[in-house]
Amino acid sequence: MKLMTSGKIPVIFAMGIIFFCLAGPLDAKNENNIKLQDADSASVIEKIKPELGAKGTFIIPFGKPAPYLGYGYGAALFFDLAPFKQGIFTLRMGISSEFMYFNHKTSAVSARLMIFPEYAHIRFVIRLENGFLAYLKLGGGIGIALLNKTEYQITKIDKTAFDPLIAAGLGIGYNPPKVKHLVVFAEGDYKMIFESVSGQFVSASLGVGYQF
Numbered sequence: 001m002k003l004m005t006s007g008k009i010p011v012i013f014a015m016g017i018i019f020f021c022l023a024g025p026l027d028a029k030n031e032n033n034i035k036l037q038d039a040d041s042a043s044v045i046e047k048i049k050p051e052l053g054a055k056g057t058f059i060i061p062f063g064k065p066a067p068y069l070g071y072g073y074g075a076a077l078f079f080d081l082a083p084f085k086q087g088i089f090t091l092r093m094g095i096s097s098e099f100m101y102f103n104h105k106t107s108a109v110s111a112r113l114m115i116f117p118e119y120a121h122i123r124f125v126i127r128l129e130n131g132f133l134a135y136l137k138l139g140g141g142i143g144i145a146l147l148n149k150t151e152y153q154i155t156k157i158d159k160t161a162f163d164p165l166i167a168a169g170l171g172i173g174y175n176p177p178k179v180k181h182l183v184v185f186a187e188g189d190y191k192m193i194f195e196s197v198s199g200q201f202v203s204a205s206l207g208v209g210y211q212f
Contacts, residue, residue: 045212047082047085048081048082048083049081049082049090049211049212050079050080050081050211050212051078051079051080051081051092051094051183051209051210051211051212052077052078052079052209052210052212053077053078053079053183053185053207053208053209053210054075054076054077054078054207054208054209055075055076055078055185055187055205055206055207055208056073056074056075056205056206056207057073057074057075057076057098057100057203057204057205058071058072058073058203058204058205059071059072059073059074059100059102059201059202059203060072060201060202060203061102061199061200061201062199062200062201062202063198063199063200064197064198064199065102065113065197065198065199066199067109068104068106068109068111068149069102069104069111069113070102070104071102072100072101072102072103072113072201073100073101074098074099074100074101074203075098075099076096076097076098076099076205076207077096077097077098078094078095078096078097078121078209079094079095080092080093080094080095080121080123081093081094082125088126088127088128088129089124089125089126090124090125090126090127091122091123091124091125092122092123092125092135093120093121093122093123094120094121094123095118095119095120095121096117096118096119096120096121096139096141096167097116097117097118098115098116098117098118099114099115099116100113100114100115100116100117100201100203101113101114102114108151108152109149109150109151109152110149110150111147111148111149111150112147112148112149113145113146113147113148113149113197114145114146115143115144115145115146115193115197115201116143116144116145117141117142117143117165117167117191117193118141118142118143118144119139119140119141119142119165119167120139120140120141121137121138121139121167122137122138122139123135123136123137123171124136124137127175130177131174131175131176131177132172132173132174132175133172133173133174133175133183133185134170134171134172134173135170135171135172135173136168136169136170137167137168137169137170137171137187137189138167138168139166139167139168140164140165140166140167141164141165141167142162142163142164142165143162143163143164143165143191143193143197144160144161144162145159145160145161145162145163145193145196145197146159146160147159147160147161147196147197159196161195161196161197163193163194163195163196163197163198164193164194164195165191165192165193165194166191166192167189167190167191167192168189168190169187169188169189169190170187170188170189171185171186171187171188172185172186172187173185173186173209175211180211181210181211181212182208182209182210182211183208183209183210183211184207184208184209185206185207185208185209186204186205186206186207187204187205187206187207188202188203188204188205189202189203189205190202190203191203
């Protein structure tokens with residue numbers, strides 16, 4: 001029995017050495033794989049440059065709702081990415097979620113209108129090496145409208161509608177070279193909402209974006 005036990009000890013010791021020798025390269029290989037995956041992820045993000053942004057808006061209505069709305073204000077969030085870039089030109093595609101609010105009272109009419117434009121957009125961006133940029137934006141989607149209106153304290157209208165909309169805008173911005181992820185911008189845009197609300201809205205906005 002003593003001889004058998006003493007014979008097992010060198011075998012166990014040898015297996016431990018082999019395992020230790022193999023574990024080192026395996027750990028190093030796994031670490032290299034993780035680094036490669038992180039590098040690939042960073043490379044993809046660098047190529048498509050996702051951007052998340054927000055803006056505040058001042059709005060002037062035109063058309064059918066203009067007489068009873070007055071001026072309005074709003075806010076918006078957007079997210080987009082760049083599937084194509086060539087030189088100073090970049091094509092960005094994404095989604096916008098906005099909020100527009102009007103509350104206007106006269107001796108004849110009291111009206112409150114909230115619109116939630118939800119739409120897909122594309123931006124054609126020209127970005128210069130010094131950080132300045134300009135873009136054209138086009139979009140289309142729906143506007144969720146909630147209207148509360150009283151005329152001469154007699155006629156009351158409470159309406160909720162889902163109307164198609166189109167949007168177009170022009171913007172300028174600046175991406176400071178020392179703060180490469182930050183973009184500040186000013187934008188003017190035009191929205192046309194069809195059917196129930198049936199109006200046009202021109203807005204001026206100031207905003208900020210963060211590019212990942």
